[in-house]
Amino acid sequence: MDVARRIEQGLINALALADLPGCPPKLAAAMRHGVFPAGARVRPRLVLAVAAACGDDTPALTDAAATAIELLHCASLVHDDLPCFDDAATRRGKPSVHRAFGERLAVLSGDALIVLAFQVMAGVVPVRPERAAALLLTVSRSVGLPRGIVAGQAWECESRVSLVEYQREKTGSLFEAATVAGAEAAGAPAHPWRLFGEKLGEAYQVADDIRDVVADPALIGKPVGRDVALARPSSARELGLEGAVRHFEQLVAQVVASIPACPGAMALRELVALEADRLVPSEIMALAA
C-alpha cells in the first residue's frame, strides 16, 4: 500500500468507531469533517518515513502512531478555529467545523478526536508493550504538559511570550513526536531523530507565518492575515517578510543536515525538498531574493 493510502486507511479505521451503535450521528459527522478530506498529512508521512528509514519491522505500531498524531493535529485545528481563538470560517477550503456543525459539536468533536488518538494507541499496547509504552509517552507529552501543542496554544493567552518557545511548543512538539515516534515504532534509538523533527517543526511554523502574510486564501484553504489581526507572535511580524523567508531557507538547510545517516536518508531529503517547495513556493522565495 502506498504511503498516502496507508495513512488514510489508518484514519478511516479509527473513525469507524463512530459508526457503532450509540454514537450520536452529528458527532460522527463533525469528527469526519475535521479529519477528511486529507490535508497535507505531513506529520503521519513523517512517522512513516522515519519508521521506514529504521526498518519498520512492526507496521501496526507505526500506523497507530501515525494515526494518533494526525488525529491530535486535526483536533487542535478544530479547537484553534473556534470563535474564541481564530474564529476561522474555513479550513482546507471548506467551512470550519464550528461553522458547519456549531460550536458545541466543534468542542466535542475536538475532544473526541483527542480521545480517539489514545483509543488507537491503546489497541496496540499488546503488540509490543515496551515500544507502545514509549510511544504513548512521546505522543501524549507532545500534546500535553509541559510543552506540548496545547501548552503552545495557551501561550497566546499570556501577556509575555517568547516567540521561540511558542513556536516550538505549538508546532514543533508534534513534528518532533512524529519523527521520534517513527523511530520508536520501529525499535530504533529515538534520540538522533529528535533534532530533525524539531527543526522541521520550526521551518513549518515560519512557513506558516510567511503564508499568513502573502498567500492567497483560496490557495491555502483558510483565512490569511490572522496573525496580525489577532496580534499573535509571528516570525513574519518579527523579522519582516524578507527576513522570515531567509530564516526559512536556513532552517530547511538545518533540517536536511539533521537527517541521521541511514538507508532512508536520500528519500527523507527528497521529502523535505518537496515539502519546502509546497510550503513556500518559489514565487514567494523570490520576494526575498
Place this chain on the structure above:
Amino acid sequence: MDVARRIEQGLINALALADLPGCPPKLAAAMRHGVFPAGARVRPRLVLAVAAACGDDTPALTDAAATAIELLHCASLVHDDLPCFDDAATRRGKPSVHRAFGERLAVLSGDALIVLAFQVMAGVVPVRPERAAALLLTVSRSVGLPRGIVAGQAWECESRVSLVEYQREKTGSLFEAATVAGAEAAGAPAHPWRLFGEKLGEAYQVADDIRDVVADPALIGKPVGRDVALARPSSARELGLEGAVRHFEQLVAQVVASIPACPGAMALRELVALEADRLVPSEIMALAA
C-alpha cells in the same frame, strides 16, 4: 494513606507536570482550578474501593486509573460549563474555569486535562503491560467513541434523544469505567463489576436531575434549574419529581444488589449508602413519600 489523601496525592503528582519549565502559567492555574479543591471524587473513590475489594496488589496501576478517570471527569466539567453548553457561572462553589480564566483557557485546560489523563496512564504501562493495556482501553472508551461521556454530551446536539442512552453515556460510562478499572488494576475479572458501575452511574444521573430541580445552588455549588432552562433530557422532567425520587430509590437498591460477592462487599455497601444519602438527602426523599 487514607483513600481521600491517596486520591489527592495522585492528582497533585499529575498536575506537577504543569510546574515544569515551558508550561504557560495561566494554563497551569486554569487546570488546577478545574481539579482542586476536591469535589466528591466519587469516581476515583470507586476505583480504589473496587480495587481494594479485589486485593489491590498493584497500587500504582490503581492510582493511575483513579487519577486518569478523575482528570477526565474534571475536563468534562470544564468543557460542559462553557458558554456554548451550560454557560455555568459557578462550579464547586467558585467561578467556573471560563469565568475565572476566559473561554480560551477553559477550552485548552479541558484539552490538557484529557491529555494529562493519558500521560498518567502511559507512565504505568511498563509496570504491568497487559493490565495497563486493558485499563487504557477501558478508560479511553469510557470517554470517547462510540458511547463515552463525550458522545453522551453530544446527544444534547441531536433532535431525537433516548433519555436512557443519553444518561448511560454522559454519566454511566465513566462510573462503569471506574468499577471495571478498579478490578482490572487489581488483576481481577472485570465483568462482574460492570453492572455495579452502570447502575451506580444511572442512580447518580437521576440524583443529579433531582438536585437540579430542588436543591439550593449554594448547597451544591453550581446553578440549578439548568435542565429545564436548557431543555435537556432529565428524569425529573420526564417522571416528575416524585417519580424521579422513587426511581432513584429503586436504582440504589439495584446498585446494592449488583455488588459481587467479595471480601470488600460490606465496605462497598456502606459507601453506596453514604453516597446515596449525600446525593439525595432525606429531606428530598421525604418529598416523594
